[in-house]
Amino acid sequence: MAEIERVGEVIEAxxxxxxxxxxxxxxxxxxxxLVKTGDSAAELYGIVCNAETTSLELGRRPIARGxxxxxxxxxxxxxxxxxxLLRSEFEVLVVGHREGDRLYQHLPPQPARIHxxxxxxxxxxxxxxxxxxxxxxxxLNAHLPVPGEELVAASLRRMSQAHQDRRAxxxxxxxxxxxxxxxxxxxLNAVLGRIKL
Amino acid sequence: MTERLGIVVSGSLNKGVEVRLDSSxxxxxxxxxxxxxxxxAKRRFFGMITDVSLGMTDQRLSLTPPDVSDPFIAEVLAGxxxxxxxHVSPSLVIGGDxxxxxxxxxxxxxxxxxxxxxxxxxxxxxxxxxGTEDEKRFxxxxxxxMEVKLCLDLEELxxxxxxxxxxxxxxxxxxxxxxxxxxxxxxxxxxxxxxxxNEYGWAGTRExxxxxxxxxQLFPSRVAVFTLDEENARHRGVSTDGVVKIGYDExxxxxxxxxxxxxxxxxxAVEAVYQLYRKFGRNWIQDTLDLKGVEELPEGLSIHEGTxxxxxxxxxTIRRLPFIEPHSPVNAVQAIMEHLDRGTNVxxxxxxxxxxxxxxxxxxxxxxxxxxxxxxxxxxxxxxxxMRPQPLVITIEEAHxxxxxxxxxQTIFGTIAREMRKYNVTLLVIDQRxxxxxxxxxxxxxxxxxxxxxxxxDIDSVLAGVSGRNELKSVLSKLAAKQQALIFGHAxxxxxxxxxxxxxxxxxxxxFAPREDVKEDIEKLWD
Numbered sequence: 002m003a004e005i006e007r008v009g010e011v012i013e014a015x016x017x018x019x020x021x022x023x024x025x026x027x028x029x030x031x032x033x034x035l036v037k038t039g040d041s042a043a044e045l046y047g048i049v050c051n052a053e054t055t056s057l058e059l060g061r062r063p064i065a066r067g068x069x070x071x072x073x074x075x076x077x078x079x080x081x082x083x084x085x086l087l088r089s090e091f092e093v094l095v096v097g098h099r100e101g102d103r104l105y106q107h108l109p110p111q112p113a114r115i116h117x118x119x120x121x122x123x124x125x126x127x128x129x130x131x132x133x134x135x136x137x138x139x140x141l142n143a144h145l146p147v148p149g150e151e152l153v154a155a156s157l158r159r160m161s162q163a164h165q166d167r168r169a170x171x172x173x174x175x176x177x178x179x180x181x182x183x184x185x186x187x188x189l190n191a192v193l194g195r196i197k198l
Numbered sequence: 199m200t201e202r203l204g205i206v207v208s209g210s211l212n213k214g215v216e217v218r219l220d221s222s223x224x225x226x227x228x229x230x231x232x233x234x235x236x237x238x239a240k241r242r243f244f245g246m247i248t249d250v251s252l253g254m255t256d257q258r259l260s261l262t263p264p265d266v267s268d269p270f271i272a273e274v275l276a277g278x279x280x281x282x283x284x285h286v287s288p289s290l291v292i293g294g295d296x297x298x299x300x301x302x303x304x305x306x307x308x309x310x311x312x313x314x315x316x317x318x319x320x321x322x323x324x325x326x327x328x329g330t331e332d333e334k335r336f337x338x339x340x341x342x343x344m345e346v347k348l349c350l351d352l353e354e355l356x357x358x359x360x361x362x363x364x365x366x367x368x369x370x371x372x373x374x375x376x377x378x379x380x381x382x383x384x385x386x387x388x389x390x391x392x393x394x395x396n397e398y399g400w401a402g403t404r405e406x407x408x409x410x411x412x413x414x415q416l417f418p419s420r421v422a423v424f425t426l427d428e429e430n431a432r433h434r435g436v437s438t439d440g441v442v443k444i445g446y447d448e449x450x451x452x453x454x455x456x457x458x459x460x461x462x463x464x465x466x467a468v469e470a471v472y473q474l475y476r477k478f479g480r481n482w483i484q485d486t487l488d489l490k491g492v493e494e495l496p497e498g499l500s501i502h503e504g505t506x507x508x509x510x511x512x513x514x515t516i517r518r519l520p521f522i523e524p525h526s527p528v529n530a531v532q533a534i535m536e537h538l539d540r541g542t543n544v545x546x547x548x549x550x551x552x553x554x555x556x557x558x559x560x561x562x563x564x565x566x567x568x569x570x571x572x573x574x575x576x577x578x579x580x581x582x583x584x585m586r587p588q589p590l591v592i593t594i595e596e597a598h599x600x601x602x603x604x605x606x607x608q609t610i611f612g613t614i615a616r617e618m619r620k621y622n623v624t625l626l627v628i629d630q631r632x633x634x635x636x637x638x639x640x641x642x643x644x645x646x647x648x649x650x651x652x653x654x655x656d657i658d659s660v661l662a663g664v665s666g667r668n669e670l671k672s673v674l675s676k677l678a679a680k681q682q683a684l685i686f687g688h689a690x691x692x693x694x695x696x697x698x699x700x701x702x703x704x705x706x707x708x709x710f711a712p713r714e715d716v717k718e719d720i721e722k723l724w725d
Contacts, residue, residue, distance in 0.1 A: 175274030183255040197270040
């Protein structure tokens with residue numbers, strides 16, 4: 002089995018989510034991807050719901066440097082300190098946890114620990130997680146920095162890649178959404194429009 | 199096991215239950231009239247789909263329909279936001295508690311609980327309800343869209359009067375023929391058929407095809423054909439067992455009063471008939487026709503001249519009927535009775551005399567006398583405690599002429615229909631205008647089989663007093679114009695729409711009468 006890809010480290014945590022910092026600038030996992038943190042006894046699963054790259058020091062904003070440069074890469078290579086002055090972070094919405102062998106798609110009893118390593122889930126884990134669609138309800142009810150339907154669509158699109166029959170997976174998810182969003186036709190249409198193949 | 203179609207979501211005992219279809223079930227596969235079982239928590243219910251409808255969770259979907267040209271959207275919405283619903287009338291409980299297992303299907307007195315699973319009925323379920331072919335049960339057809347056999351308990355059927363209804367050309371005659379064969383094979387009853395159109399005795403007609411064999415050809419030893427028209431029978435190559443002639447002296451005033459409408463007699467003329475009969479006795483018809491005017495009337499009779507003319511004109515119509523003779527050499531009733539006593543079924547063909555006057559006169563006259571025989575024999579048998587005579591079924595066509603509200607009180611058929619099985623005589627009524635039949639008579643009919651009817655009054659009269667009328671009404675009005683019928687009443691545990699079994703092919707004859715000579719016929723076909 003290939004080594005699990007480590008994508009960051011928890012720097013802020015609450016019951017509903019956590020924020021992780023990437024070790025390399027711009028190396029955050031894509032929006033909607035499934036990540037996990039914690040040890041083998043209790044793993045937390047979350048969906049990347051936001052990401053940002055900011056200055057290391059609060060209140061010190063980066064300035065434009067490219068006037069005399071030909072390309073974007075040239076800016077970074079002529080000012081190598083930049084990679085150390087900026088940092089990339091991503092926010093994760095906790096959507097489930099594993100205790101022993103069982104996977105639960107509801108909030109964990111404890112939040113993630115600071116400095117816990119965050120890993121990208123393997124396709125097998127993504128597939129297992131996609132057996133149930135209970136997590137959709139958590140996403141739709143969360144207060145998020147991005148619109149809920151965008152995140153739902155992004156996460157389903159990514160999860161579908163782990164499935165052989167992407168279409169069947171998306172149809173099943175769509176049906177679940179149709180029930181969850183039965184009172185909100187516009188939101189349903191928005192999500193369906195974003196996940197269709 | 200069949201797959202789950204959906205779940206019960208609401209309903210009531212009176213109105214039936216609503217079933218929400220699963221998304222995997224296509225609503226277009228659901229057909230009205232199809233049987234389903236509902237797996238309740240304690241009992242299994244057996245019912246019929248009576249309506250199919252479309253539902254949606256959000257009414258705005260109907261105002262702004264989604265883009266269903268995209269198959270993905272269409273597939274997602276099917277069964278979730280938009281779904282199909284079935285209306286099912288549970289009519290029987292099959293299995294579940296002890297009594298249902300011991301006593302077979304029971305009528306429903308409750309409904310299944312919420313979210314009970316609904317499945318298509320399997321062959322075993324339907325057989326449990328309608329039985330399988332055996333000594334008593336006769337296979338009459340297949341429930342619509344199903345491969346299973348619908349079997350009727352004919353012993354049970356002939357205990358009551360029954361009716362076959364349907365517009366002209368919907369297959370009443372074929373259905374009757376099948377039923378007559380069934381009675382002949384599977385019940386103790388003998389049949390007397392008044393065969394107005396010569397369809398049941400030797401051969402019957404078929405639209406756009408060669409004639410089909412009728413009873414005598416299939417069961418030569420068990421059927422006797424009588425005819426009113428010997429010449430016609432000879433032309434058609436029918437071997438008859440007797441010719442029926444009727445003497446003037448056999449006609450009684452009651453026979454005339456029944457013909458009031460067809461002979462266009464006034465009320466006074468009918469009244470005069472009774473007076474004349476009292477005066478002249480058995481020979482009254484001849485004597486009345488011989489009168490040259492009111493002045494020749496015997497003393498004590500006061501009949502107006504116009505009334506007498508009206509009556510004489512009517513009686514002359516009867517006299518012109520070729521099978522009426524001044525004195526009949528043979529007693530037709532006696533001859534027919536002898537056959538019936540031996541257990542031979544009798545078909546009386548009318549030959550060319552398809553005129554309604556002849557039919558009403560003959561059917562009524564013969565039936566009255568045969569019924570009187572039966573009545574006295576049953577009474578004697580009961581008094582002595584001996585065996586009652588074999589049950590008799592009298593088959594009449596154009597029944598509304600005998601059983602309309604005006605004459606039902608007077609004709610023998612009205613009496614038979616009302617008193618039913620008291621004297622072991624019942625009716626098989628065949629008619630195209632059931633609304634013309636007296637409602638009192640209709641209400642006494644045990645089992646009704648109806649082909650397509652499209653007149654509202656006819657439909658109402660056939661379905662009067664049946665539970666689940668509205669559902670049946672919609673089933674009835676959607677029957678195909680041919681070879682589909684709805685049966686309900688005494689002999690079936692629940693109403694069912696069915697397609698009568700095949701009649702008219704060599705194989706069908708073989709199925710009806712698996713005998714040597716039929717086999718030969720089949721072999722001849724191949725030569």
